[in-house]
Amino acid sequence: MLLGMMSDPTSPPPSNVPRGLLIVITGASGVGKGTLREKWLAGQDVFYSTSWTTREPREGEMNGREYVFVTPQEFLDKARQDGFLEHAQFVGNHYGTPIEPIEEALARGQDVVLEIEVEGAMQVQERLGDEAILVFIMPPSLTELRRRLTGRATETPERIEKRLTRAVGEIREAHKFRYVVVNDDLERAAQEMLAVQHAERAARKAPEQWSPEDHAASQAAQRVHSRNLSSADLEQVVNS
Numbered sequence: 001m002l003l004g005m006m007s008d009p010t011s012p013p014p015s016n017v018p019r020g021l022l023i024v025i026t027g028a029s030g031v032g033k034g035t036l037r038e039k040w041l042a043g044q045d046v047f048y049s050t051s052w053t054t055r056e057p058r059e060g061e062m063n064g065r066e067y068v069f070v071t072p073q074e075f076l077d078k079a080r081q082d083g084f085l086e087h088a089q090f091v092g093n094h095y096g097t098p099i100e101p102i103e104e105a106l107a108r109g110q111d112v113v114l115e116i117e118v119e120g121a122m123q124v125q126e127r128l129g130d131e132a133i134l135v136f137i138m139p140p141s142l143t144e145l146r147r148r149l150t151g152r153a154t155e156t157p158e159r160i161e162k163r164l165t166r167a168v169g170e171i172r173e174a175h176k177f178r179y180v181v182v183n184d185d186l187e188r189a190a191q192e193m194l195a196v197q198h199a200e201r202a203a204r205k206a207p208e209q210w211s212p213e214d215h216a217a218s219q220a221a222q223r224v225h226s227r228n229l230s231s232a233d234l235e236q237v238v239n240s
């Protein structure tokens, strides 16, 4: 079982349904994770994990939809009960991924997608190893990241600066994740996410059972593998 801590001797025996993939997208605030996720997953029956947060809801956000909005006490209680797969602080607030719905979705064969910041993504990687598929979403440049954060108009200028300062450190960690997708052209980036998802599913089969589509997706996913990235490439993004 992927999330061994969830095993329950009273639960029914596992069925023959292959487990879903656990795909984690991470990257700086404002890089376009949410926008890309919507395009990539349009029409797919995946389980999107709704996080818990202590931050205030933005205008138009609904409790239980964008986030479960909780008090710091409620958050800490759940953390103490090991109710999160991962949790982290981000610019003064707590964010965490509730563990139970994820295990249930994976067990019924549904792919699960998390959209979380870098520290939490690293916790998932440490806890689950290779079974978690980590994708870092890279901005074309820091200038463009600033433009997107400013254009979204959800944060005060002071909070935008805090997010940008954090973004520099996050971008320098990109090589630690399996894939790096540059979100310059949204359509191309969404195609790359589909290729990664397809390739990871194909990787569970013996190569002699691969279809031509499996081979094509695997080649496309190799092109966005993080091993192609040098530290000079990362410095170029943070200095541009």
Ligand SMILES: Nc1nc2c(ncn2[C@@H]2O[C@H](COP(=O)(O)OP(=O)(O)O)[C@@H](O)[C@H]2O)c(=O)[nH]1
Residues within 6 Å of the ligand: 027, 028, 029, 030, 033, 051, 052, 055, 086, 087, 088, 090, 095, 096, 097, 115, 116, 117, 118, 119, 120, 121
């Ligand atoms: N570690 C962790 N990060 C999360 C979680 N949910 C959201 N985040 C990340 O926390 C950061 C701040 O989120 P938010 O305040 O909603 O800003 P936004 O994502 O830039 O719109 C973003 O990078 C989110 O992806 C979570 O459950 N765990």
Ligand SMILES: Nc1ncnc2c1ncn2[C@@H]1O[C@H](COP(=O)(O)OP(=O)(O)O)[C@@H](O)[C@H]1O
Residues within 6 Å of the ligand: 028, 029, 030, 031, 032, 033, 034, 035, 036, 148, 149, 151, 152, 183, 184, 185, 186
């Ligand atoms: N490929 C892209 N090109 C131009 N603008 C983009 C692109 N992807 C996202 N955006 C814009 O950037 C802003 C931040 O995107 P969002 O999805 O909210 O980021 P995140 O979820 O990473 O915080 C939004 O205004 C969005 O419309």
